[in-house]
Amino acid sequence: MKIGIMGGTFDPIHIGHLLAAEAARDAHALDEVWFMPSHIPPHKEDAGMTGRVRLAMAAEAIAGHPSFRLLDWEVKRGGISYTVDTVKELKEVYPDHSFAFIIGADMVNYLPKWNRIEELAGMLTFIGVNRPGSKLAVDQLPDFLQKAVVTADMPLVDISSTTIRERAAAGKSIRFMVPDRVYDYIVRSGIYGVQP
Secondary structure (H helix, E strand, C coil): CEEEEEEECCCCCCHHHHHHHHHHHHHCCCCEEEEEECCECCCCCCCCCCHHHHHHHHHHHHCCCCCEEECCHHHHHCCECCHHHHHHHHHHHCCCCEEEEEEEHHHHHHHHHCCCHHHHHCCCEEEEECECCECCCHHHCCHHHHCCEEEECCCCCCCCHHHHHHHHHCCCCCECCECHHHHHHHHHHCCCCCCC
16 A cells, blocks of 8 residues: 555644645545654654644544545654554554655755755655645755655645634634644644633
């Protein structure tokens, strides 16, 4: 099977994440996309919400999609979530699967700084998807990464988890920025200060 991995903090997961996953799945004939919330991402501050809450939101977001699955490995493992460690484990558990890691254009440009990137690039493909304000500059990457990165076009939706949290904190609506089931979960749980 061809599996796309959609990693991230997902604090909260939003429609941009889902559009990127679907664009990558469609463009590269992926059999499934596995959503993998990180415990502590190496390139960001700690998530505001616990791993349990972020897993629950991701589960709500992908419910009903026949090709989307949830992977809780990084949250359960704890500590800093290095993609290379998770991918090594995935390849041991699923030796017959091929893996691609789905990332936004901003992360494509940041790939040379990833932990043990040469080792990681030897284990999978990266699918870079367009994001507003970021240009996919694959030709600017080192040679070994240029060979490991393919692209996918997605509708350009300028939404980020940070913007959603800021809007919620300011008392502004986040409805339709996140899937309906995620919005309902946020309201039910009383997180991010969102009022019904």
